[in-house]
Amino acid sequence: MPSRCLEKEGAMHVAIVGGGLVGAAAAVAAQQLGWQVTLLERGPSPLAAAPSALWDLRISSVHQRNVNWLQQLGVWSLVAPSRYLPYDALSVTTCDRQQLDFTAAEVNEPQLGVMVENNALVRACWEYLASQPQVTCRAACDIHQFDIKNKTIDVKGGEPIHYDLLLGADGVNSVVAKAAGIGVRGWDYGMRCLLAVAEVKQSIAAQTWEIFRPEGPYALLPLQENLACLIDYRAEQDWRGKDESQVKAALKETFTPHIGPFKLQNFASFPLRRQRALRYYDERGVVLLGDAAHGIHPLAGQGVNLGFVDVQVLLQALRTQPMAQALAHYEQQQMRVNQRMMRAMDAIHIGFRSPHLIPRFAVASGLAAVSLVKPLKRHIVRAAMGWE
Numbered sequence: 001m002p003s004r005c006l007e008k009e010g011a012m013h014v015a016i017v018g019g020g021l022v023g024a025a026a027a028v029a030a031q032q033l034g035w036q037v038t039l040l041e042r043g044p045s046p047l048a049a050a051p052s053a054l055w056d057l058r059i060s061s062v063h064q065r066n067v068n069w070l071q072q073l074g075v076w077s078l079v080a081p082s083r084y085l086p087y088d089a090l091s092v093t094t095c096d097r098q099q100l101d102f103t104a105a106e107v108n109e110p111q112l113g114v115m116v117e118n119n120a121l122v123r124a125c126w127e128y129l130a131s132q133p134q135v136t137c138r139a140a141c142d143i144h145q146f147d148i149k150n151k152t153i154d155v156k157g158g159e160p161i162h163y164d165l166l167l168g169a170d171g172v173n174s175v176v177a178k179a180a181g182i183g184v185r186g187w188d189y190g191m192r193c194l195l196a197v198a199e200v201k202q203s204i205a206a207q208t209w210e211i212f213r214p215e216g217p218y219a220l221l222p223l224q225e226n227l228a229c230l231i232d233y234r235a236e237q238d239w240r241g242k243d244e245s246q247v248k249a250a251l252k253e254t255f256t257p258h259i260g261p262f263k264l265q266n267f268a269s270f271p272l273r274r275q276r277a278l279r280y281y282d283e284r285g286v287v288l289l290g291d292a293a294h295g296i297h298p299l300a301g302q303g304v305n306l307g308f309v310d311v312q313v314l315l316q317a318l319r320t321q322p323m324a325q326a327l328a329h330y331e332q333q334q335m336r337v338n339q340r341m342m343r344a345m346d347a348i349h350i351g352f353r354s355p356h357l358i359p360r361f362a363v364a365s366g367l368a369a370v371s372l373v374k375p376l377k378r379h380i381v382r383a384a385m386g387w388e
Ligand SMILES: Cc1cc2nc3c(=O)[nH]c(=O)nc-3n(C[C@H](O)[C@H](O)[C@H](O)COP(=O)(O)OP(=O)(O)OC[C@H]3O[C@@H](n4cnc5c(N)ncnc54)[C@H](O)[C@@H]3O)c2cc1C
Pocket: 017, 018, 019, 020, 021, 022, 023, 040, 041, 042, 043, 059, 060, 061, 062, 141, 143, 169, 170, 171, 172, 175, 193, 195, 270, 289, 290, 291, 292, 298, 300, 301, 302, 303, 304, 305, 306, 307
């Protein structure tokens, strides 16, 4: 279907700042509407170097709904098959040892989603974009300044870039948000997430699980038959400054009872922060997407999934409505959905870890109720696939 913006304004030019997961996918989707796209990325081009032999630590569980969307965009087929694994079940265990399992079979689907290396997915998007004549990708790009009123970006060592619409997909410290005067609100959770890729002796099922304990949850993401991503959330001081042998010892104590002996390939820890932009758009033709609009606790693997839905909702609105209405519609819809998810993550974060009986009881009895009510369970499985 032709875009109303396109009909009205000719070849609309979209400038996207940030060529990570959300910005690169937005560039693919925007060019498929026939728009001219300029993608500006501060870091090196993902195509500049050959993929590393080992998995990177940044791995995402992508809902099946978003996998389907990436397939429709023609990007998924470019992701290296050795860098993703479909999973068909997930389980959650509370501090009080209540366990709830969700399976794709419960909703008659072959899989719930896919574990994918972020770098491999970004690389696939850039590879796709490199073959599109109406797309310009500029890596190692140093933005000098934005002129939001005149819709122009000055980049160091290049001609000014004139655009009709500017998308900020530049993550939590968004320069686009700052340039448009959009404020943010947020706080640190005071926790770090340790991620490790481990070679496991016994084979791993294509199932992801998460166990809650008072210190914070720990989880396993399957990557290949004998490879897994281990995730361990603890208080900031528990991970900061720990050397390799201390990290190994802590992970061994936590994970060996579940997966037997394993060897670490690499690991690193990341601070956890919650942040939201106070507006998702500015009337002068600026929109925030992905982490630039909402940085969420990663315990349920929602961040990039929300970002991909931002792209879908924004572009659908731009296809069918004049720009001013489309941007307002996008903010109204996505801010509500994303904030609801952020509040849910906070409730889980607090409820599961709480030393107090009331929130723990609420979570445990909630889980018990879910396991008894089949339609509710199916609803949750569909939500885990991104359909609800
Ligand atoms: C430990 C952990 C585990 C996670 N697991 C999951 C998961 O399982 N599932 C899930 O859905 N989400 C997960 N997330 C969240 C997910 O990683 C993020 O939501 C996602 O990376 C956001 O993508 P983005 O493109 O919006 O931002 P980013 O990934 O932050 O990308 C922003 C891009 O903009 C570029 N940039 C920044 N500033 C500039 C500038 N000035 N000029 C040009 N370019 C610029 C950056 O170089 C980068 O390439 C996890 C997050 C963490 C921390």
